[in-house]
Amino acid sequence: MPEYTLNCFLCGKINDEHVTSTYCTSCGGVLTVNYQSVRTEIQYPLKSTPKDPLRSGMTELRYLAKLSARYDIEIWAKMELQNPSGCFKDRGSHIEVLKALELNREAICLASTGNMAASVAMYARYYEIPCYVFVPENTSEGKLAQANMFDATVLRIKGDFTNCEQLCKEFAKSGNYYLAGDYVYREEGQKSVSYEIIEQQNEEFDYVLIPVGCGTNFGAIHKGFKEAAAAGLIERIPRLVCVQPEKSSPVVEGIAKRTKIVKDSVMTMATAVAAADPIDFHKVLHGVDDTLGHASIATENSILESLREMAVTEGIFTEPACALPLSAIKHDIDLYRNKRCLLLLTGTGLKDTTVVTRSVLPSPILPNDVAQVLEYLDSGYPALQSESFGKPRDTVLTQIKFSDDRRRLYEDYLSRIGKKGKSLTVREREVLQTLVFNDDATLKLPVVVTDYRVIMQKNGLVASTVTAILNEQECETEHEGVGPLDSVLGAMTKLTSASFPVTLVNHHLEILGPGTNALVVASITLTHEGLEVEAKAASPDVIEAGLNAWVKAFSILYKKFS
Ligand SMILES: *Cc1c(COP(=O)(O)O)cnc(C)c1O
Ligand SMILES: [Zn+2]
Numbered sequence: 001m002p003e004y005t006l007n008c009f010l011c012g013k014i015n016d017e018h019v020t021s022t023y024c025t026s027c028g029g030v031l032t033v034n035y036q037s038v039r040t041e042i043q044y045p046l047k048s049t050p051k052d053p054l055r056s057g058m059t060e061l062r063y064l065a066k067l068s069a070r071y072d073i074e075i076w077a078k079m080e081l082q083n084p085s086g087c088f089k090d091r092g093s094h095i096e097v098l099k100a101l102e103l104n105r106e107a108i109c110l111a112s113t114g115n116m117a118a119s120v121a122m123y124a125r126y127y128e129i130p131c132y133v134f135v136p137e138n139t140s141e142g143k144l145a146q147a148n149m150f151d152a153t154v155l156r157i158k159g160d161f162t163n164c165e166q167l168c169k170e171f172a173k174s175g176n177y178y179l180a181g182d183y184v185y186r187e188e189g190q191k192s193v194s195y196e197i198i199e200q201q202n203e204e205f206d207y208v209l210i211p212v213g214c215g216t217n218f219g220a221i222h223k224g225f226k227e228a229a230a231a232g233l234i235e236r237i238p239r240l241v242c243v244q245p246e247k248s249s250p251v252v253e254g255i256a257k258r259t260k261i262v263k264d265s266v267m268t269m270a271t272a273v274a275a276a277d278p279i280d281f282h283k284v285l286h287g288v289d290d291t292l293g294h295a296s297i298a299t300e301n302s303i304l305e306s307l308r309e310m311a312v313t314e315g316i317f318t319e320p321a322c323a324l325p326l327s328a329i330k331h332d333i334d335l336y337r338n339k340r341c342l343l344l345l346t347g348t349g350l351k352d353t354t355v356v357t358r359s360v361l362p363s364p365i366l367p368n369d370v371a372q373v374l375e376y377l378d379s380g381y382p383a384l385q386s387e388s389f390g391k392p393r394d395t396v397l398t399q400i401k402f403s404d405d406r407r408r409l410y411e412d413y414l415s416r417i418g419k420k421g422k423s424l425t426v427r428e429r430e431v432l433q434t435l436v437f438n439d440d441a442t443l444k445l446p447v448v449v450t451d452y453r454v455i456m457q458k459n460g461l462v463a464s465t466v467t468a469i470l471n472e473q474e475c476e477t478e479h480e481g482v483g484p485l486d487s488v489l490g491a492m493t494k495l496t497s498a499s500f501p502v503t504l505v506n507h508h509l510e511i512l513g514p515g516t517n518a519l520v521v522a523s524i525t526l527t528h529e530g531l532e533v534e535a536k537a538a539s540p541d542v543i544e545a546g547l548n549a550w551v552k553a554f555s556i557l558y559k560k561f562s
Helices: 065-071 089-102 115-126 141-149 161-173 184-190 192-200 216-230 250-257 281-291 300-314 320-331 354-359 370-378 381-387 393-397 404-419 426-438 484-496 542-561
Strands: 004-008 031-035 061-063 074-079 107-111 131-136 153-157 177-179 207-211 239-245 294-298 340-345 447-456 462-470 473-481 503-511 520-528 531-539
Touching: 031 184, 061 192, 065 074, 065 300, 065 320, 074 192, 089 107, 089 115, 089 177, 089 184, 107 115, 107 161, 115 131, 115 141, 131 141, 131 161, 141 153, 153 161, 161 177, 184 192, 184 216, 192 216, 207 216, 207 320, 216 239, 216 281, 239 250, 239 281, 239 320, 250 281, 250 294, 281 294, 294 300, 294 320, 300 320, 300 354, 320 340, 370 381, 404 426, 404 531, 426 531, 447 484, 447 542, 462 484, 473 484, 484 503, 484 542, 503 542, 520 542, 531 542
Parallel strands: 074 340, 107 131, 107 177, 131 153, 207 239, 207 340, 239 294
Antiparallel strands: 004 031, 061 074, 447 462, 462 473, 503 520, 520 531
């Protein structure tokens, strides 16, 4: 077992790991592991050298030929997204879980907003130690799917991440629990990436660019290179570059001011690095100083742009946080020109797809018909999806080229909605376009509703009168139903029963937003002689949406039988 002490990074005091593995008991500073001897193989603060049962090898060190040629910079990627849970945090989680077992703790607990929860839950489950994850109330279920899958006890707490962290610390004291997180043993696990890089590289890197949140990973990478250099494995340590989103950059700001900055809250699309209180700030400051590195920021726009650039140029789909290194390079091309640069790609894109969904025009659902698929391709919509990535949607939507028939349908929709004094939101406009792409633009309507009235009855039922032109004749029916929509749809069924009987099998309403003025999409399913069709229509008026969808479904059935 390697001899080591747990030293405070700030005051130097030696702490006892049975008392704390988070903060110094004397000054509250972060801790660091000091090994008594220098060795050429990586050292861990554990009784025996661990082998990770969930991985069979190293993550790839990949040369990015196309980006290198584009920028005249030798660009490589350390593919940390290939870790078992899809994120580099596995390196640290494995060691933390082994430490918890070594200290005979009965369970592990941590506060997290996503990746760390997934990663710790995975190893905890594998080693069969219970795991409690504290997450803020607004954490999306998607982010928690992995933690749920790995059977962690997920505790959703009122408030934000800081509330969870505090609560989890208190919870940890209530039993024999191991408090996991951005602490000293995680750093010991995560430093292994530096040893891998050293083993894989054929020449030393000039720069390693690291997306930074709490700074734990940056500190770990620096420590890994330092220990390897001390053991003579490398001659020089690459310059380390700390990159943060402009909108969440307490570390970068703190490096400039040479003091730790804590924000009230931070907000960025790169959620994995959104840390208002960067625990390991002092380690990042030291790492930047020690390696003559840099600290830089990237705007939200450049994050999105670099994210897409890595995907379309090199076929790598990462989390938004991993776009920070490429953004930093593009921001300072002259600094990096002809240098060997390594981008640390910390997590996979499939962990956080919301950014992509928000940035791209959604694909409308098309009819199951090749002619209409071809017509859609001609409309210019797919090209627009690609060109407009990340741009405001309302400006691009107007450019869609509908066929004349379809444009008429669309304009008809717009004018009917406009008459009701409503302006459409972007999402409503998109939904309308999906409807228009789906409608049969040449559909003839054998029945046209010209008027309707609904009257609440004393018995709680609703009576309605619908006037319509059916086969060029005006007719009128009355019907009583349990609600206004039920009542008018019943009247329609009655009205057409003599000439072409249909049965209403299902109706469904989707309201596209808050407020009484929101667009309503009605879906109506009708059958005639066993054939079932569904049609949709939209209007700010529920009854009108329902009636229009009914008429459409009726017309489609009618066409099929005539
Ligand atoms: C946690 C995380 C980071 C930030 O690491 P820190 O150690 O908090 O600086 C970066 N990228 C991804 C994908 C992460 O999950
Ligand atoms: Zn201290």
